[in-house]
Amino acid sequence: MSEAPTEDLLRELAPQVLGALVRRFGHFDTAEDAVQEALIAAADTWPRDGVPDSPRAWLITVASRRLTDLLRRDQARARREVTAARWMLPEQWLVPAADRxxxxxxxxxxxxxxxxxxxxxxxxxxxxxxxxxxxxxxxxxxxxxxxxxxxxxxxxxxxxxxxxxxxxFAPPTAAExxxxxxxxxxxxxxxxxxxxxxxxxxxxxxxxxxxxxxxxxxxxxxxxPDDPEVTGLLALMLLTDARAPARIGAHGELVPMAEQDRSRWRADQIVEGVALVSAALPRGPVGPYQLQAAIAAVHDEAPSAAVTDWAQITALYEVLLGLADNPVVALNHAVAVAMTRGASAGLALLADLDGDARLADDPRLPAARAHLWELTGERAAAREAYRMAAARSTNLAQQRYLNARAEALSDDVTGG
Structure with missing residues (x-):
C-alpha cells in the first residue's frame, strides 16, 4: 500500500482508537500518547508488511500495550491502576465495536x-x-x-x-x-x-x-432528530461541500464561487441540504446554523452567479447579525450589501470592522476590501489590499490566488 492511503486510513482510525482506549481504561492524556505511538508504529510497518486484516483492532492492541507500559513506568502506578479500574464502564460497554x-x-x-x-x-x-x-x-x-x-x-x-x-467515558444522558x-x-x-x-x-x-x-x-x-440546529448544521455542511469539486482548478488554483462551473456541483447534496433546511426552519426557533444553511441554499439554487438573489442573502445575514456578534458574519453581510446596494455601501460597512482585533491578522477583511475596490475601479488600492491579504494568509493556494489578483491589477495600472 502506498504512503498516502496509509496516512488517510490512520487519520480516519485515530479518533476511533483513542475512543476505544479511553472507554476501556480512562487516562485521556496518557491514552492519547499511546495512540500516537501506535500510529507511528503502523506508519512504519504497514507500508512494508501490508495492512492487517483488521487495522482498527491492530491499532487498539498496540496502543493498549503502549498504554500499559506508560502506566507501569509512572511512579504512581498503583494509584493510576485503581483510577483506571474505577473509570471502566459496565460490561455491556466492553463488547466488540462491531456488536455495539x-x-x-x-x-x-x-x-x-x-x-x-x-x-x-x-x-x-x-x-x-x-x-x-x-x-x-x-x-x-x-x-x-x-x-x-x-x-x-x-x-x-x-x-x-x-x-x-x-x-x-460513557454516552451522555438525555439531560447531559x-x-x-x-x-x-x-x-x-x-x-x-x-x-x-x-x-x-x-x-x-x-x-x-x-x-x-x-x-x-x-x-x-x-x-x-428533532433539534433544528443539528439539522441546520448538517444542511449547511452538505450545501457547502457540494461546491468542493468546482473550487479547485486544473492546476490546483482556487476558483471563486462566481467563476465556478456549477455543473460540477454535487446535485444530490444540494437536494438533500435544501430539504433538510426547509424542514428545520419552520420548527423554530431559528438559529445561526439554519440561517447559514438558508444562505448556502440560495447560492446553490442559483443557476448562475449573475442571477443570485443577493437581496435575500442580505436579509438573511441581517437576521444572523442579530443573533451574535461575529465579525466574519459582519464581513459577509458587507459583501452582500455591496452586491445589492453598490460597492461603496459595502466598503463603508467594512470600514466599521477595521478596529476589530479578532480580524487583525485575518486575510478575509483585506481580501473583501480588495474585491470591492476592484469593482469601484480603485485598482491601485485593490492591488495593495490583495497583497496584504496574501501576506496574512497561511494557505499556499489562497496566497497564489490573492497574489495573482494583485499582479493582474499591477498590469492594469502599468498599462493605464
Missing amino acids: PADADDTLILLFLCCHPALTPASQIALTLRAVGGLSTAEVARAFLVPEATMTRRISRGKQRIRDSGLR RADRVAAVLHVLYLVFTEGYARTTGPGLLRADLTAEAIRLTRLVRRLL
Missing part, C-alpha cells in the same frame, strides 16, 4: 466527553479539534484566532481537567446531551471549516475532515 449499536460509536462518545460541562467552552472545542478532528495545535489556534502558545495551554488544561475529574449540544455543533462546524478551507498547507481542501464532520453530524442528528 451505531449510537455507541466510540468517536461520537469521545466527542461528547470532550464537550463535557466540567470543561470550559474554549477547552471543549480546542480539545475536540485535537482529539477527534485531528487538527494540529497550530491549526486549532488559527481557527480560534489566538496564538499557538495560548492554545497549547488551553488543550493541556482540558486534558488535565479530564484526568483529575474522574469523568467516565442538551447541555453539550451547542459545544458539539461548534466543534463540528470548525472541523468542517478547516477541511473546506485549510488554514495551512499547499492545498485548499482536506476532504478527510469535511467527510468526518459530516459523518459525525449525521450521528448527532440520529441522536437528536
